[in-house]
Amino acid sequence: MRRLLLSTILVAALIAVSGCSLWSDDDIDPVDKPRISVFLKQEVAPEEQAAVERAIRAVDGVDAVVFESSEQAYEKYRLLMRDDPRFDPAITADNLPSSFVVTAKDLTAYRKIRDSSFTADLEAKAGVARVVFACATMAECKDTTRSPNP
Template identity: 35%
Template sequence: MRTVQIVVAVLLAVAGLAGCSLFGDGAPTQDEQIQKILDENAQFTVFLRDDATEAQRKDVEAALRALPGVTEVSFENQDAAYQRMTELFSANPTFVAEVSKDALPESFEVKMTDIAAVRKIRDEGAVGKLPGVDRPVFTCLDVEECKKRYAPRPSGSPS
């Protein structure tokens, strides 16, 4: 849920970049505001493989807790993931009906001290190699990444 909030906040901030700019009035720039949001919400998610064993899940959790800069690690099983998905997409009951609980992986949400700690974990790449891990997922980790990832893309010309 928190990842969705971060993405929405970043999207709103990037959209604001296209419409206005702040000049020399002592207020933080939009880039500074985006960076602050990233630092305040420094986290990443680790999705487990469908065939991950209980021992692997415990080992992954222990490895995540041992990472430098970790402040919190929380586990989400398939039931909780399905419940969260139904809440997030409640306005689209057709979509919800098409997704089975078994389609959603178990995961860990890892909160970090700051975005620099998350960047270090991403750049090292060791988390994705842990037995039982399908993949770690990182949001953008700096303002330029966010602009590239969430900037409006031109649509194709009509035929």
């Protein structure tokens, strides 16, 4: 059971980080914008999910909000890990949380959202498990990998 829990946490982190946008501040790819993952609790009620989505859409600087079901997250995990010997067949869609993938309008908007009360406000809402910001630059990714609590 402990192995399954650890694997599930690893998978959720892997899926969130797979959206990491690796560009320098002056080399922005207009197709790939900074992303934020808002993971929902397994037992989230439909009205709680709708309230979370409304709260995200109301934030200045948000460009797009896409819901990703646990089944879609599992498919992404399966594709990412298909050739990896660490692929854990015990992981199923039921082990993965559904989430909202939030795209900021640009790097400036992303940083403004990241540095605001966005995370605290959302994590205080019913149904939200965790908010994860993908690193937006190579320097941020390097700093994050060295820090035990990014």
